[in-house]
Amino acid sequence: MQLITASNLGYSINENRLFHNLTFSLETGCGLHIKGGNGSGKSTLIRILLGLTSPSKGEVVFFKPNLNISYLGHKNAIKQYLTPLQNLELIFAPSELDDAMTWMQTFGLTKVQDEMTATLSFGQQKKLALIRVLGKSSDLIVLDEPFVGLDDLSRDLVSQFLCSRLADGTSLVLTSHIDPGIPCVELILSEQSND
């Protein structure tokens, strides 16, 4: 079953073309791995899929209304001045908090759960941020470079989890320079000239 189709997508900033004529579709339970060099427009494409940015040309069609999306971008969206536990309380409803706490344990964050998030290491903060996506059920998971800063163990954990979610019928869109080890369709954004 199709979840999203994008037809003839194009985006330009200040009349400089980032990409154009992108056509692809995403089925439920499938993954899409967006690849491309730095500045090729991966993050922009993700933001277009999320509906944050509107494309300069073309359109994105969602086949399921009120699609439930979890997303994590470059910015972690966690509060430095709160503890990890307080952060999770902001993100999750009380009923969902148990799942999130399980992830805290899996990632070994329980021992720092009452310290200021600002004192956590880069990788720990990234893991904390990822719990936002991992601990919720959703129709579509969108991740922008989720593996940056993660150690091998955590990376495998995240990959395994994403694989199991794919099997459950959740769709996945991600960008990553590291091979995610997840069955994905690849979409390559190449540098394009302006002609």
Place this chain on the structure above:
Amino acid sequence: MINLLTHEAFKLRHRLRAWLGPLLIMVLVLIAFPLSIDVSQYDLNKFYFSIIVVSLLVISFLATESIFSEDYEDGSLEQIYLEEKDFYKVVLTKISIYIFFIGIPMSLIGSLFSFANGVAADETPKIFVILTFSTLILFNIFSFGSALSINKGAMLGVLVSLPLALPVIVLLGRAIRTVQYGEGFIEVLSLLAGVGLILAAVMPIIISATLKTHLE
């Protein structure tokens, strides 16, 4: 909505610098002013209001400076947008929380200081009401300025919101004079309240459009 309120209140309470800071600066300014002039020469109870009005202006600006930028910079704003889609509620909540935690205490400080500087006890509540409605207006205006200049800092914020705030200062000065001279208070107060409530309803629409543009 209640969820949103508690969340925003929770976040602001944990950012001492953002809510206690402006209040402390206000107290400092109000103490420093009489020290800087020759108190024996001036009639302080006539004079003092001007510094309350100006500090209200400056502190309102300071207090709202990071109202959206904090969420914008760490990426929370786009997460909120993905969940909520309707920024109007979010903006309304944020401004209300800021007014509750900073604006109203600020008005209280202002009216207490005016009482300490010679305003009669039965007129101090009038000052408090005037100051509260003024902070309602100023917070909405400066939140707009802060939303426009979200990642560009204070200079741009001042430039874009000062022209909007100056008429408020005129109105506020007028309102305080009605307390001093003892007539026309209700008229000016209803004008202040009317402007405040209209702005409180309309500004969040404009601010959410601004924030959406920033997220693109």
Place this chain on the structure above:
Amino acid sequence: MITSFIHRFSSPKSFVEVTARFFSYVMYLGLFLLATGWIWGLAFAPEDAIQGNSYRIIFLHVPASIFAQLIYFFMAVCALMHLVWRVKLAAYLIKSSAPVGALITFIALFSGSIWGIPTWGTWWQWDARITSTLILFIMYLGIITLHSSFSNAEKADRLMSILVVVGVVNIPIIKKSVDWWSTLHQPASITISEAPSIDLSMLYPLLISISGMGLTLIALGILISKLYIITREKTKKWVQNYV
């Protein structure tokens, strides 16, 4: 219907082409009228009974003050067009008019100051009109700064339009409030708003200066917006052909 109409006649390309056709007429006529108005006003118009020769600065001051506001209203119309119909040209026009507006507002303030020294004995008064012009000047600066502080020009266009629209609502409020405030302190003797009725021998050169300055400013605006359009759309084919 209306949308397609607006879009057809508002492409930056047709703007550049159409304005190129009458640009030189506008400019020469404007400069000619301005020169006529000023020479007439400075050399031939009679001396003012009270103010002597110093009043002659009105041939600069009055047109400047008029256009300081008119340009803002023009920008507000453009801003609405940009926000409602997403007309790109409208944003280009705002962006190009803002510096012109700031310049002319500055001239109005500055010439007013110069006039103030012989007439009121001071170069600055917290008069209602001067104050609202000063605030207008700050608004122009805000608009210019806002646009130039974003690297994504389309974002900047939209934000600038929002600010311009909010500002145009604010203009009457500013006027009303400063009137209210200044009439409370000051005797009306030093407001310039109630100038005594003007003699025809002064009115004609004044009207000529006003229309001359209007046309000159339009020409200047066309020139700046053309340059701006070409920089903004430099990757488009028609610009490459045009240049």
